[in-house]
Amino acid sequence: MVSINNQKWQTGILVALRFLIGWHLLYEGLFKLLHPDWSSLGFLAESKWILSGFAEWIISNSSVLNIVDALNTWGLIAIGLGLILSLFTRIAAFAGTGLLLLYYLMNPPFIGMGHAIPLEGNYLIVNKTLIEAVAMLLFAIFPAAHCYGLDSLINKRKKN
Amino acid sequence: MASEMNDKNDKRGRLENSISKAGNMSGQNQNNPSPGxxxxLKALAGLPVVGLLGLQVLRKTNYDNKHSLQRQLVDELGLSDLMSSVKPVTASEGETLRIGIAGFGVRGGQLAASLGFMEKSEFDKKSAAGSLDAHISQGNLNVAITGICDVFDLHAERGIAVAQHDIFTGGEIAKKHPVKRYMTFHDMLADKNIDAVIISTPDHHHAWMTTDAAKAGKHIYTEKAIIRREEEIEPLYKAVKSSNKVFQAGHQYPQNSVFQQAKEILDRGMLGDVSHLETTTNRNSEEGAWIRHLDSNGKPKPGDKKSIDWKQWLGNSSYVPFSTQRYYSWARYFDYDTGLYGQLFSHEYDAMNQLLGIGIPDTVVATGGQYYYTDFGDIPDVLHTNFEFPDKGYTLTYSANLTSSKFRPRSIYGKDAWMAVGGDLTVTPDGRSEKYGDMIKRGLVNPSAPMIEIKRGALTASAVDAVSSASTRYYEDRGLVSTNIGGRIWDVNHLHLKEWIDCIRNGGTPSANIEKAYEVGVTIAMADISYREKCRTKWDPVQRKIIRL
Incomplete structure (x- = not known):
């Protein structure tokens, strides 16, 4: 019988979650890199609530839009790699949380904010983006999440 | 309560400590190599995960490439070279061309902007808003607006201010040129310092101005519709034909890259036998219905008998006392226009004519009425017109409605597929098509979805600019405002003016040339007579006359 307090399991699940979220973000980034036609234009054009003015500004200026697209693509790749390899995990986790919260705030599933982009589920205030954003904070605050990663070597060196 | 909290904190502390230790402890009891x-090895645990992801991405890319319906479709339909049917935009070089603009209302200002001239205040405002990218990056046409002719002092003064502003297109600041106001169009024509004229007055002046400009040896760009009445077309045609000057009508759709791709698809016969060409207009606003004499506060727009030369404005039309309503909302009066036909159908018909070379219909019949905006002018709000082409085996319909803004695309129906062609382009296979039957069976194409879809690609937000009025939206949807060529947004009107200017400099025939303009002009006259006189009209190609049936 496995105890739920078993430390190995706790570590294992944290690390697994780190791998999974890292995989998700890394693939999102790679997908955008492999599809040069991809642009955040459609997503930004649908922006509602407090960031809609910011989104409009981005899409009204093609050079800003290109920069945002590139930052987004490479940001996702960097965060994804950071999480999977556990390299600068805390920075990656905070950056990931920030980026996902930005996505969330661009199109929050609030009452009365109809969505033109079809969704695969039903959401009220909370959606998967928000959950993933908060889940990433685990990697910033639990040192165990840095097991099985390059940070453990770096930290070790620093300690030595 | 407090002890409970402490208890919890203690537990959390222990949990964190133990978890942080767990990494170091795990696996220590194995018979593995040295702990270091x-x-x-543990630290590199993420590498196989990254490797696995990389492998899966490669597998997926290979699979998608092999199984890509889009790629198969492009191969089977032979579409890989479709993009190459779009002409690249070349630089326009040559002597500075001196242009005079007759009529500096809304359209005159738009055309000046497309030539590269904008009022300084407007330029600064848009520049600050960052919405001038497309305008600034369009090439310098090396033209100067050296003459303005308008019967309204306010419009003439605005025209002069616009013409005097430096050109900012192509990143250059042009030399200043003197700008002269002419009190009559004939004064402008008599000036040898004017090489070419742009006619953007109300429609009842287009025909005589074009005819006289051709006789005066000027190159001419005339806004649609080039005529209002049948008797105007032959003298205009003859005058333009016998001059050796370049004429372009203001039907700019052929400059759209989507048009060029649509033409390629049609030339390849991808729709099968075409039976029906459907053109439409749906707008639902007072502005869209040309009721434009009031400002946004409901007050009459500027202009009175003192500042407007009313007699000259009326021209050959019958005398009526000065009226701000008639001055601004002239498109609603058959005295000055052909309404929907001249304003909007002209673009629709020219688009179909340029795509398929339909020429002039054999017969036309129109029905409709003025049922909603009954207080303004006499043009209909709802209008349906059928144009028969028995020799070619198809009918063209024009269905227009000024009290509904539902979007109905310009459509071409064939036995095997139908095409919607405007700002975007789609080609959808017909469920009963023989040509695509096999592909439908294999699931490669689906009759309920387009098999070819070309988006305008232009960033709508910047293309329409900050000003997105109902009629701007209408024009954008119909492909008459902006287009994407070589990954850049181009102003379609700029390209249309450029084609005219390039032909003036280098020879050649522009797309909306006198032959095409004649065909559109006659067709509009046939429809207009049919509606107003409630009869069928027939074209006699030998006598070049319209017969009332």
């Missing part, structure tokens, strides 16, 4: 090496 094991730590390194």
């Amino acid at each position: 090496r094991r730590k390194v």
Whole structure:
């Protein structure tokens, strides 16, 4: 019988979650890199609530839009790699949380904010983006999440 | 309560400590190599995950490439070279061309902007808003607006201010040129310092101005519709034909890259036998219905008998006392226009004519009425017109409605597929098509979805600019405002003016040339007579006359 307090399991699940979220973000980034036609234009054009003015500004200026697209693509790749390899995990986790919260705030599933982009589920205030954003904070605050990663070597060196 | 909290904090502390230790402890009781090496191996645990992801991405890319319906479709339909049917935009070089603009209302200002001239205040405002990218990056046409002719002092003064502003297109600041106001169009024509004229007055002046400009040896760009009445077309045609000057009508759709691709698809016969060409207009606003004499506060727009030369404005039309309503909302009066036909159908018909070379219909019949905006002018709000082409085996319909803004695309129906062609382009296979039957069976194409879809690609937000009025939206949807060529947004009107200017400099015939303009002009006259006189009209190609049936 496995105890739920078993430390190995706790570590294992944290690390697994780190791998999974890292995989998700890394693939999102790679997908955008492999599809040069991809642009955040459609997503930004649908922006509602407090960031809609910011989104409009981005899409009204093609050079800003290109920069945002590139930052987004490479940001996702960097965060994804950071999480999977556990390299600068805390920075990656905070950056990931920030980026996902930005996505969330661009199109929050609030009452009365109809969505033109079809969704695969039903959401009220909370959606998967928000959950993933908060889940990433685990990697910033639990040192165990840095097991099985390059940070453990770096930290070790620093300690030595 | 407090002890409970402490208890919890203690537990959390222990949990964190124990978890943080767990990494170091795990696996220590195994018979693995040295602890140092094991730590390194553990630290690299993410690498196989990244490797696995990389492998899966490669597998997916290979699979998608092999199974890409889009790629198969492009191969089977032979579409890989479709993009190459779009002409690249070349630089326009040559002597500075001196242009005079007759009529500096809304359209005159738009055309000046498309030539590269904008009022300084407007330029600064848009520049600050960052919405001038497309305008600034369009090439410098090396033209100067050296003459303005308008019967309204306010419009003439605005025209002069616009013409005097430096050109900012192509990143250059042009030399200043003197700008002269002419009190009559004939004064402008008599000036040898004017090489070419742009006619953007109300429609009842287009025909005589074009005819006289051709006789005066000027190159001419005339806004649609080039005529209002049948009797105007032959003298205009003859005058333009016998001059050796370049004429372009203001039907700019052929400059759209989507048009060029649509033409390629049609030339390849991808729709099968075409039976029906459907053109439409749906707008639902007072502005869209040309009720434009009031400002946004409901007050009459500027202009009175003192500032407007009313007699000259009326021209050959019958005398009526000065009226701000008639001055601004002239498109609603058959005295000055052909309404929907001249304003909007002209673009629709020219688009179809340029795509398929339909020429002039054999017969036309129109029905409709003025049922909603009954207080303004006499043009209909709802209008349906059928144009028969028995020799070619198809009918063209024009269905227009000024009290509904539902979007109905310009459509071409064939036995095997139908095409919607405007700002975007789609080609959808017909469920009963023989040509695509096999592809439908294999699931490669689906009759309920387009098999070819070309988006305008232009960033709508910047293309329409900050000003997105109902009629701007209408024009954008119909492909008459902006287009994407070589990954850049181009102003379609700029390209249309450029084609005219390039032909003036280098020879050649522009797309909306006198032959095409004649065909559109006659067709509009046939429809207009049919509606107003409630009869069928027939074209006699030998006598070049319209017969009332």
